[in-house]
Amino acid sequence: MRDLALAPPAASPLTGGLADSVFETAARTPALPVLARRADAAAPVWEEVTAAEFRDEVVGLAKGLVASGIAPGHRVAVMARTRYEWTVLGYALWTVGAEVVPVCPTSSREQVEWILRDAGCVAAAVEDEQGVMTVGSVCTSLPGLRHVWQLDAGALEELVRRGRSVPLAAVDSMRRIVLPDSTAVIAYTSGTSGRALGCVLSHRGLAAPCDTLLAGWGHTAAPPGEQGRVLAFLPFSHVYGLMIQGLCVRGGLLLGHEPDMSEAALSSALRSFRPTYLYAVPSVLEKIYKNFLRTAQAAGRGALFERAADTAREFAAAAERQRLGRGPGPGFELRLQHALYERTVYRGLRAALGGRVRRATSGGSPLSRDLSLFYEGIGVYVHDGYGLTETSGGVTMQPLGREKSGTVGKPLPGTRVRLAEDGEILVRGPSVFQGYAGDEAATRAVLRDGWLATGDLGRLDDEGYLTITGRKKDVIITSGGKSVAPAALEQRLRMHPLIHQAVVVGDNRPCVGALITLDPEFLAHWRAALSLQGDEPVRRAREENALREEVGRAVAAANSAVSRSESIRVFRILPEPFGVADGLLTPSMKLRRDEIVRHCAAEIDAMYEARSGARRPRTPDEQALWDDPDDVFR
CATH class of the missing domain: 2.30.38.10 (Luciferase; Domain 3)
Incomplete structure (x- = not known):
């Protein structure tokens, strides 16, 4: 084994829970802007929330949680996109010693039921009516679930009103008994192969990489003398998103939220928020x-x-x-x-x-x-x-x-x-x-x-x-005994503008193959640029041939980086991309390879059967880069 160890941690050790940083920053620099929010997604102006205001919102919501019976050790699911309320609710839950169970809002009914039951959640905060319907449809199998709060229906405001009579001392006492090794999050794995597992993450565990990164790299977040600005658009339902949130809150960076990851929404948010x-x-x-x-x-x-x-x-x-x-x-x-x-x-x-x-x-x-x-x-x-x-x-x-x-x-x-x-x-x-x-x-x-x-x-x-x-678990072993790691080939294929997704296959097959889906937006642009002549059937045939050749060049380019035995010799262009709804992607958009192979079994069989069938002439680019003539464009 090769072992690598570097210097000891540069950051100070954690002494309490994650919520402590909210209170410490508010006490130290109450006027520092720490969060930014918009009235609606189209608004170009971001309203800044100071450290003191953020603390007061967290305290008000924490009181409401106490009034609702949420106690240390209780697990509460948060099923929402990346939005301002997610951050406030998460830190309020940590303030009272509760454990956060992030759930991706695009999860299926079965996935939601499994996570809430496996974690033993006593409450769930959902974003909208669709979330209420999803959780409501599985409530009969969740006898421990006491509350379902809908963010878009004013649930947090109602919790704040409910908690007005709870003394501040009650919240402070609960926060102070949270220890670094107390559980902060039960984060479920993406479930690319089988049932998702709940990872028990402590306050110390979540804070450690944040504090180390801030100590060694924090000064790179903005030019000298300026406050760093970070736009969070990755899901908080996954640990990477939670780490980004933690870096901002612990490091005093201004955190903005963009729940919509569409091209138009993200582009607009980047231009208006102007992250550093x-x-x-x-x-x-x-x-x-x-x-x-x-x-x-x-x-x-x-x-x-x-x-x-x-x-x-x-x-x-x-x-x-x-x-x-x-x-x-x-x-x-x-x-x-x-x-x-x-x-x-x-x-x-x-x-x-x-x-x-x-x-x-x-x-x-x-x-x-x-x-x-x-x-x-x-x-x-x-x-x-x-x-x-x-x-x-x-x-x-x-x-x-x-x-x-x-x-x-x-x-x-x-x-x-x-x-x-x-x-x-x-x-x-x-x-x-x-x-x-x-x-x-x-x-x-x-x-x-x-x-x-x-x-x-x-x-x-x-x-x-x-x-x-x-x-x-992704390594492919061909019938000839060659082991192939698919990630590098898939990565190179995706770099081509036309290719949206690529799944390399070949277990127990004579050679490596690939299933390819196309980027709808770039495909439309590419088609418009072709300007083909002739009637509809002729144009369609020419377009199909041009598309096969273009994808063939992408495959040939990917093959140029690997050995002959690892190269893709057969591939098939699929009509539709893999999605979460059909169970072929995880909620975090990772490929569920086993499910894809099962779902596309007929296409894969046909792809390999056609390998010895009709062939077409190759372009000069393909001839120069491909090692084997058995390429299939079907």
Whole structure:
């Protein structure tokens, strides 16, 4: 095994619960703006909420919870999108020692029933009438559920009114008995393969990565002398979103909320809130890149954008070599080209993100090196970090001044990372969870002598940087015995503007294959740009051929990065994307591979059966990059 350990924690140890930071900040800097909210989603103006006002809202709601019988150790589900009320309610629950059970609002009836029953929730806060109906439909199987509060129906205001007679001393006494190792959150895993498990996360565990990141990287959240501004749009129903919330509240950063992750809503929120630091997942960063490209093409500047993007990546790669001591940095001609595109392209791209973002963090899954270099080249360095639900979020981060794209950086101070003989990543540190709620067998299976077996595969280079190569359970073994980790191939496929989702398959098959879905918005743009002539049947046939060739080039490009035995030889374009409603994605938008393989069994069989059937001539690009002639465009 290779073991990596860095310096001891730089942050002060936690002495109480997560809610204490709300009261400490209000006492220290009562006028500091800590939250921002809008009257409605279309409002361009954000109303700032001071630390003192936030504390008073938390206290008022905590009193209402006490009046409603919520006591220390009670578990309360919060089933809502990322919104202002989520933060206030969460900290009110922690103030009275209750345990928060986040539930994704798009969860199915069966998923909601399982989580509320498994966690033993005594109350549930839902966002809207749909949430009330979902929880109401399973109430008969949940005898311990006493309250269902609807946020959009004024439930929090009613709780505040109910708690007016509760003395402040009652709330203070409950907050002061919360210990660092008390349970703060029961966070359910995404359930990509089987029943979701409830991860028991302590106040200490959730605070540890936040405090370490703030101590070592907090000064990068904004220019010197300015308060950092973070727009939270990732779901608080998952640990990454909770970590972003914790970083802001514990670090005194201004936190805005955007519940709608649609392109239009997110773009509007970024422009009006103007964050100084961006937290995202690779799929969001991929989507932003594709939107940049589509917008440029629609304006007749597609070729200019692609040249500027290539220059950005070249410039960033040269800068990386310089900071790692491996080269002189960008040459004169490259600096000149970069300066030209800074004036004509990059400045406008940053304006689409609000104009003030200079650094960002990506998490949830690995970020491709090409995409990381692109963002760095346009002036927004993206730290790719690593963490999981069982580690309360962060495990690694890029060391400042020694960032290396394509890796997830090095372990946070106080956290140790070790690789098992088979490449599995093992983690030990203060943020590791306390176990799975009510499932000792599952806990014993992943916690061994204080080390968490993550189920992720990775490698450590000579300088200690960690690269994620995939999940153990996702590894494909072909009928010829070749082991293939699908993540890298899928990541490269998704970089093509037309490709929305990609699932690599091939277990017990003669070669690797892929199921591909298309990005509806870019597909419409691509079709409009074709300008094909002829009647409807002729145009449709030509369009289909052009689409097959374009996707074929994307597959060929992905294959160029792997060996012949790992390359995709067959693929199929599916008519509809995978979704949460059909059970093929988790609520956190992760692929449920086993379900996809079952759901698409007929398509997969047909794809491989056609492998020895009719073939079409390949384009020169495909001929140069493909190792095997058995490609299928069906």
